[in-house]
Amino acid sequence: xxxxxxxxxxxxxxxxxxxxxxxxxxxxxxxxxxxxxxxxxxxxxxxxxxxxxxxxxxxxxxxxxxxxxxxxxxxxxxxxxxxxxxxxxxxxxxxxxxxxxxxxxxxxxxxxxxxxxxxxxxxxxxxxxxxxxxxxxxxxxxxxxxxxxxxxxxxxxxxxxxxxxxxxxxxxxxxxxxxxxxxxxxxxxxxxxxxxxxxxxxxxxxxxxxxxxxxxxxxxxxxxxxxxxxxxxxxxxxxxxxxxxxxxxxxxxxxxxxxxxxxxxxxxxxxxxxxxxxxxxxxxxxxxxxxxxxxxxxxxxxxxxxxxxxxxxxxx
Amino acid sequence: xxxxxxxxxxxxxxxxxxxxxxxxxxxxxxxxxxxxxxxxxxxxxxxxxxxxxxxxxxxxxxxxxxxxxxxxxxxxxxxxxxxxxxxxxxxxxxxxxxxxxxxxxxxxxxxxxxxxxxxxxxxxxxxxxxxxxxxxxxxxxxxxxxxxxxxxxxxxxxxxxxxxxxxxxxxxxxxxxxxxxxxxxxxxxxxxxxxxxxxxxxxxxxxxxxxxxxxxxxxxxxxxxxxxxxxxxxxxxxxxxxxxxxxxxx
Numbered sequence: 001x002x003x004x005x006x007x008x009x010x011x012x013x014x015x016x017x018x019x020x021x022x023x024x025x026x027x028x029x030x031x032x033x034x035x036x037x038x039x040x041x042x043x044x045x046x047x048x049x050x051x052x053x054x055x056x057x058x059x060x061x062x063x064x065x066x067x068x069x070x071x072x073x074x075x076x077x078x079x080x081x082x083x084x085x086x087x088x089x090x091x092x093x094x095x096x097x098x099x100x101x102x103x104x105x106x107x108x109x110x111x112x113x114x115x116x117x118x119x120x121x122x123x124x125x126x127x128x129x130x131x132x133x134x135x136x137x138x139x140x141x142x143x144x145x146x147x148x149x150x151x152x153x154x155x156x157x158x159x160x161x162x163x164x165x166x167x168x169x170x171x172x173x174x175x176x177x178x179x180x181x182x183x184x185x186x187x188x189x190x191x192x193x194x195x196x197x198x199x200x201x202x203x204x205x206x207x208x209x210x211x212x213x214x215x216x217x218x219x220x221x222x223x224x225x226x227x228x229x230x231x232x233x234x235x236x237x238x239x240x241x242x243x244x245x246x247x248x249x250x251x252x253x254x255x256x257x258x259x260x261x262x263x264x265x266x267x268x269x270x271x272x273x274x275x276x277x278x279x280x281x282x283x284x285x286x287x288x289x290x291x292x293x294x295x296x297x298x299x300x301x302x303x304x305x306x307x308x309x310x311x312x313x314x315x316x
Numbered sequence: 317x318x319x320x321x322x323x324x325x326x327x328x329x330x331x332x333x334x335x336x337x338x339x340x341x342x343x344x345x346x347x348x349x350x351x352x353x354x355x356x357x358x359x360x361x362x363x364x365x366x367x368x369x370x371x372x373x374x375x376x377x378x379x380x381x382x383x384x385x386x387x388x389x390x391x392x393x394x395x396x397x398x399x400x401x402x403x404x405x406x407x408x409x410x411x412x413x414x415x416x417x418x419x420x421x422x423x424x425x426x427x428x429x430x431x432x433x434x435x436x437x438x439x440x441x442x443x444x445x446x447x448x449x450x451x452x453x454x455x456x457x458x459x460x461x462x463x464x465x466x467x468x469x470x471x472x473x474x475x476x477x478x479x480x481x482x483x484x485x486x487x488x489x490x491x492x493x494x495x496x497x498x499x500x501x502x503x504x505x506x507x508x509x510x511x512x513x514x515x516x517x518x519x520x521x522x523x524x525x526x527x528x529x530x531x532x533x534x535x536x537x538x539x540x541x542x543x544x545x546x547x548x549x550x551x552x553x554x555x556x557x558x559x560x561x562x563x564x565x566x
Contacts, residue, residue: 048410051565073412080410084403086328088336100324101411145407 001026001183007056016042018207029179031194032187034204040187048078077146081157087131102149120144136167156186210306228266233288248272329425346433353379370454371462371535389494392477395422397490415562430470458537465534468547475554482561
């Protein structure tokens with residue numbers, strides 16, 4: 001559905017995209033992940049035909065975005081960054097206006113408008129002025145606009161920015177419901193969001209693709225970063241020796257807690273679940289165990305691992 | 317050109333003028349100035365016989381140029397700059413609408429609004445017409461010529477305003493830029509008077525672009541082909557430049 005080949009975009013003074021290539025199949029929900037300035041919006045703007053690339057090409061539904069922009073525009077629903085809307089218009093009025101621009105026939109619009117309002121849960125507020133609505137509602141108006149003409153591809157640039165957690169959850173549901181009919185590409189710099197919504201994750205950094213994986217592969221990669229925390233009442237030396245002797249433990253750290261307990265942070269080798277092995281070892285030695293938990297790494301850890309950017313710097 | 321898409325765009329653009337405060341502020345300011353100018357005319361001719369068409373007397377008041385020079389930038393300043401600053405420009409530019417349609421719809425909407433803005437003047441003319449016995453000073457030809465001149469001049473200034481608006485994200489800068497360009501054109505109209513040699517090519521050139529000459533004819537009901545060519549080409553040129561600016565998005 002989407003073919004991106006060697007996409008490069010240079011602005012005066014800097015290169016935003018460096019030979020980016022990937023393809024997206026029909027019906028996929030693809031998450032574009034990266035810190036601000038990674039090139040997510042630039043890629044989406046080129047896809048939406050708003051900007052031409054410096055070199056390379058993009059094909060959407062078989063049409064080249066640079067050569068056949070009008071054909072591409074008919075087949076995409078694009079929500080730009082910050083979801084710009086005409087704040088002086090009413091919801092229904094705005095959607096009618098946009099449908100007119102997108103060439104939705106009056107006949108088609110009669111049924112389609114109701115469907116879209118229903119799907120985006122806007123039926124009750126269709127007469128409200130957009131400027132007087134909350135961010136969550138506005139975001140839904142933006143999505144309603146993007147899906148209005150039933151495009152094959154939906155491109156959403158940072159759709160959940162500024163939403164509260166409840167709104168984000170509703171939004172995720174909405175996106176998932178779209179995947180049956182459309183191919184969805186969305187960008188974000190919130191890692192948990194792509195993890196929950198997308199089938200496939202593209203990680204972008206400094207205009208280059210760092211990773212292109214299915215959610216499962218990403219999870220497997222994350223598995224290698226999993227670590228286990230255990231609190232054990234045992235002598236320091238003895239515990240240290242037996243942990244070193246266990247082949248499935250790649251690395252460990254210990255710290256002394258009060259009342260004779262030691263806290264161990266353990267990293268497993270490969271993707272082995274070391275918890276049963278550890279439990280058996282402790283039982284065998286006759287030590288006391290009071291906590292044994294596996295800490296799921298967030299995608300954030302993988303992201304940091306890939307980009308070498310500290311989490312608190314990712315927004316810079 | 318897809319007519320339905322164009323209608324949608326035009327309706328939206330006009331709707332903005334007629335449903336927001338900006339539009340009504342412009343309308344009331346212009347109405348006030350038109351009223352003031354007619355008051356000036358009435359006071360000037362109070363008890364005296366008319367020696368020129370009423371439209372010419374109106375044109376001779378300082379308010380005419382004041383209205384045109386100030387209202388045009390105020391009308392067009394938002395057309396592109398506002399959409400660029402709010403980001404709706406990007407949403408507009410990614411719908412299957414041609415750039416030419418966008419430019420033309422914005423221009424036409426501003427021109428229609430500009431036309432509406434002058435309606436009170438024609439109302440006053442009709443009302444004052446009741447008191448005229450001599451058609452030499454007020455008839456359909458004179459009013460029609462004046463209306464044509466006002467619309468052509470407005471078209472040119474609004475096209476300049478569109479270009480100024482497409483060049484920036486700030487409405488204020490767009491208005492200032494449009495006003496500056498209009499003032500340049502306005503000032504160039506004085507050059508002909510300053511030329512020592514009134515028969516050279518310079519005189520012909522500056523005579524062609526002298527806005528006062530054009531309006532002076534229009535308000536007397538004289539429609540000159542070369543004036544029409546001047547306004548059509550000028551308006552076309554600025555609209556073309558606006559269109560090229562939209563096309564050159566990088």
